[in-house]
Amino acid sequence: MADALVSTILEQIMTTARLQVEHEVKLVVGVEKEIEHLKNNFQAIRDVLEDAERKQLKDAAVKNWLNNLKDVSYDMDDVLDEWSTAVLKWEMEEAENALAPKSVVSSFLRSYCFCFRRVARRHEIACKIVEVGQKLEDIAKQKAVFGFELHKAIEKEPDRQTTSFVDVSRVHGREDEKKNVISKLLCDSSTQEGRKVQVISIVGMGGLGKTTLAQLAYNADEIKTYFEKRIWVCVSHPFDENTVAKAIIEDLSGAAPNLVELEPLCKRISESIEGKKFLLVLDDVWEDNPRKWEPLKESLECGAPGSRILVTTRKDTVAKMMESDYSLLLGKLTDEECWSVFSQVAFYGRSQDACEMFTEIGRQIVDRCKGLPLAAKILGGLMQSKTTTEEWDNILSNELWEIEEVEKGIFPPLLLSYYDLPVAIRSCFTYCAMFPKDHVMERGKLIKMWMAQGYLKASPSKEMELVGEGYFEILATRAFFQDFQETDEDSIKFKMHDIVHDFAQFLMKDECFTVETDVLKRQKTGSFYERARHAIMTVSNWARFPQSIYKAGKLRSLLIRSFNDTAISQPLLELLRKLTYLRLFDLSVSQIEEIPSDVGKLLHLRYLDFSYCKWLKELPETISDLYNLQSLDLTWCVAVKKLPQKMRKLIRLRHLEIFGSGVAFLPRGIEELTSLRTLTNFIVSGRRGRSAAANLGEVGNLSHLRGTLWIEKLLNVRDVNEAVKAEIKKKKYLIGLYLLFNGDETELRVDQNALIEALQPPSNLQVLCISEFRGTLLPNWIMSLTKLRGLDISHCGSFEVLPPFGRLPYLEKLKIGVKTRKLDVGFLGLGPVNNGSEGISKNGENGEMAPVSAFPKLIELSIWKMEELEGWDGIGTSLGEKDTRTAIMPQLRELEVKGCTKLKALPDYVLTAPLLELRINECPLLSERYEEEKGEDWNKISHISEIEINYQRSKRPPRNS
Incomplete structure (x- = not known):
């Protein structure tokens, strides 16, 4: 009786499931047809979009039509994103269900429920697609009223010079x-x-x-x-x-x-x-x-x-x-001064003939700058990519010079440069209108934000991040960005000129807004909130939470700066429930302690930033449901101890930043995140949490890693084969590698020399750090890294011999901190070498010494905490008198000697280097020897501009070059 009942139930389930599948197939076909119809309609509009963009400056009706089109475009993008995300989610759930053990009955029941939910969800999305399609069709019909002309938008990126940025730092006429x-x-x-x-x-x-x-x-x-x-x-x-x-x-x-x-x-x-x-x-x-x-x-x-x-x-x-x-x-520049600013940029890298050919037209263009240096700089950046007289004439005669509806003086040159860009780069520029004036931006972070908004499209030959870097360079060359500062992390910080920022806000005034405390900078209407897509909100210590933010239900970007946990924690849940279209959510530097699990429902989310949230304790497991997530930043989240266990589901994750966080290990399955480009840290797990933790070998599957990778707690490695499987050598895009031989284990589990040999990096590595290494030999591969610019070997054990670091041709920074009694000239690399290709070699029958250079590019040298070091040999001790053709550290500018308590003197080749700064701290014998005015060898260092001895600094005028 029971068996018959079960059979009947199973038969009914199978029949229903078959009907559902048939219905689902029809629904999918219908949705795909509707999507194709959407694309065709949008393409018809896109053909006249460029003409409409320009006419909106004079015609309010065109501007209103464009605003409506932009709204529908956003809606279309959202619903298509919803569809593709749902499909991805169903595929992943099916794969997971297939692996899960279950009985026959539960399998059919689960399939039936799953199928029913899927059909219902697809029907819901299909209805949204039809609704958006109708709106787009209405807008397409309206375009005939305005008589738009076909005006093809620029698609090709402007040609760039070989250098990243033209030097526009020189100031003319001031x-x-x-x-x-x-x-x-x-x-x-x-x-x-x-x-x-x-x-x-x-x-x-x-x-x-x-x-x-x-x-x-x-x-x-x-x-x-x-x-x-x-x-x-x-x-x-x-x-x-x-x-x-x-x-x-x-x-x-x-x-x-x-x-x-x-x-x-x-x-x-x-x-x-x-x-x-x-x-x-x-x-x-x-x-x-x-x-x-x-x-x-x-x-x-x-x-x-x-x-x-x-x-x-x-x-x-x-x-x-x-x-x-x-x-x-402050007055305007003279014509000649303005010409100097313009020509410095516009003629950069051109031949003399080319400069002469464009000079006459160029001077007419400069006349329109009206003495404004910013206008001259912007137009210079625009003309840099123009290679024919026809292109120069087109700029001179462009109708945008006649626009009176915008701010006089500076906006026409900005408009010319703006409309000369491809649409994708325009979007990248206008996105910056969201930030406050004088805001310091960081290139890498901004590129990830652009990526989250869908502005960057990858190609077979170029990834999204590289596309973004190219766009950034173009905008920088056009003077849309300025005040560049390179940081130690090989990144770039910059700002926008306040006039350029005004221009960006002029273009995006209906889409960006700022909320401070509970008051908007300008009073907004209800319709404004419906159109708003990007916002920054600041919640101060004494302020109430700005309720107005709830009205902006279609926001794509929200950056919150909160200095009051109680002010943000309670409304955060409501925020996540109302702002379901977010693609970027930035809570960095906020004093938040907990993230609601509802964050996992933000299916459009690409960028999630909790960096410097020092009170944040943990991440909800639902973050693993963010299938579109590209960037997760937990930098310096010191209280976060672990990541969601099912992070392997984030198959589109490209950037995982956990530097300075409290994360003790990466969860098992990290090898499935094959889209990862950035993994700041890999922490080898100790005994605790080993069953849930990824082992080092999983890194082997992450073949696209780039930037800098820290591998920590290497003492916890249980098998050298884990390091072999990591295949660090094949990560050809890595530029920095930090190997930290710390850990939870009290005893060495594997041979340290074999372990470090297995961690060989790619040959094009630029920065290498080895810390707390307990082996007896530095790895053989270290001298094959001929592209190294920075090398740090500190807190390490005793090595009988240091490699000949002086032969590394591009090394600019060197830090050595090992246990050894003597630092001889061997590390200069001045001895004979195989094939006579490097170092000092015999030359000709007379056996003359060939000209050599040790550390030819070295700028900074640090001898750090070498407590056993007693002697640092000069050239004369080993090689006789210094050969006039032997250059030792010819570029050295900074020397730091710290914690070398037994060291008595500095070598001759260091004292004769072109030092600008010398720091001697926690070195009693050296401090006495080189003490200002009193030390026996003070005269040997007195020419150096900045000297610090025992943390007391003294400055002298720089010596004549």
Whole structure:
């Protein structure tokens, strides 16, 4: 009886399942047809889109039509993303179900329920696709009203020069103004009775170079020497006295204050500068209300006589309000000065004939810059990629010069350069409108944000990240970005000029907004929130959570800066439930302790950033359901101890950053994340959590890794074969490798020499660090890394012989910290070598020594914590008199010797190197020998510009070159 009942149930289930499958097939076919119809309609519109983009500047009706089209485009993108994500999820669930053990009955029941849910979900998405299709069809019909012309958008990327960025740092036509400002900053203040702190203002319209002039003065050598404290604060608009006060304190102390109210902030400023001669630059000041400035001005009055405040502003009322002792009204550049700025960029890398061919047209273009250096720089960047006179004439005669509806002066050149870019690069530029003025951006992070928005399309020959780097270079060359700073992490930080930022916001004013506390910068309507796609929200210590954010239900990017856990924790769940279209969610630096599990329902999410959330304790397991996730950043999340166990499901994850976090191991199955390009750290698990942890061998499957990889706790490795399977040598895109031989195990489990040999990196590695290595020999492969620029071998054991590091041709930084009694000339690589290809070799019948160079590119050398080191040999001890053709460290600029308590003297070849900085700390014998004026060998180092002995620094004027 029971068997018959089961058979009947099974038969019914099978029949229902078959019908569901048939229905599903029909539904899929219908959806695919509708998607094809959508694409055809959109293509018809796209053909006239370029003409519409330009006409919207003069025609409000066209602008409204474009806004509607943009809204529908976003909706179409979202629903198609929903469809493809659902398909991916179903495929993964089917694969997982197939592997799970189950009975026959439960298998059929599960299949039936799964199939039913899938059909229901597909029907729901199909309805959305039909709805979006109808909207798009209506918009397509409306386009006939405007009489648009076919105007094909630029698709090809502009040609780039061989260098990443054209040098636009030189300033033309401001030498007199620079001298004037510096003289006012340095002049004797005794003539100003009763005023310790004078105010100097630089006043002028946007794009004239006020900030550049202030930077030139701020960084002048005589200014650095004259003032004890120098502070730079970007003020911008709107003005907030608390924010400015905090910025002053942070620049003075190096840390942001925890204070909230203005009075204690001003008191802290007074305490920090009391009796000290300071220079405070307030850049881009708009606020001219004296009542707002009075508390800050009073807090600065306790500085020493000679202190200065330098203000840059577009408004002369600000200079008056600040009671400026001197105001410099910055004028426009002369025609020749403007031509110098333009031609420096436009003619970069061209032949003399080419420069002459374009000079006449170029001067006519420069006439339209109206003396604005920023306009000249932007147009120079635009013309750099133009190679024919026809292209130059097209720019000169372009109708965008005649646009009166936009801000006069600077916007037409920006529009010309903007519309000369492919659509994808335009999107990358306008996305930056989301950030506040003077915001410091980081190239790698911005590229990941672009990727999350779908702006970067990979090709068979180029990955998305490389496409993004190319776009960045083009925007930088066009002067859309500026103030570049390279960091130690081989990254680039930069800003946008405030006028360029204004331009970006002009283009994106309906899509980006900022919420501070509970008040918007501008009052917004309900329809605005429906259109908004990108937002930054700041929640301060004393503020209520901004409820207005809930209205923006179609946001794609949300960056939250919260300094109050209680203010953000409770509303966070509601946020995640309302903002379901997010592709980027950034909570970095927030004081959040917990992430709701609902984050796993954000199916569109590509970018998730919790970096520097030091109170965050754990991640919900539901993060593993984010099938589209590309970037997960947990940098310095020190309280996060583990990652979600099912992270292997994140098959589209490209960047996993856990540097500085508390993560103890990576979960098993990490080898399935074959899309990974960035894996900052791999931690080898100890005894705890070994069953749940990935072993080192899983790295072998991650063939696309690039950038820098830290492999930590190598003492926990149980089998050398794990290192062999990791196949580090095949990771040809890695540029940095850090091998840390620390761990939880108290005893060595494997042969350390064999282990390090198995961890051989690719030959094009640029940075290598080996720390706490307990073997007896450095690996044989180390000298094959001929592209190394940085090498750090510290906290290591004793080696009988150091490799001849001096033969590494591109090495710029070297740090050595090993246990050895003597540092001989062997590591210079000056002995004979095989085939006579390197080092000193016999040359000819007379046996002459061939010219050699040891450490030809070395700039920084650090001898660190070598407590057993007693002698550091000079050239003469081993090779006789130094040959005039032998160059030893010819580029050395910085030398640090620290913790070498037994070392008695420095070698001759170091003392004769072109050193600019010498630091000797925790080395008693050396300190005595080279003590200023008293040491027996003081005369051998007295020519060096900066010397630090026992942490006491002294500076001398730089020697003549």
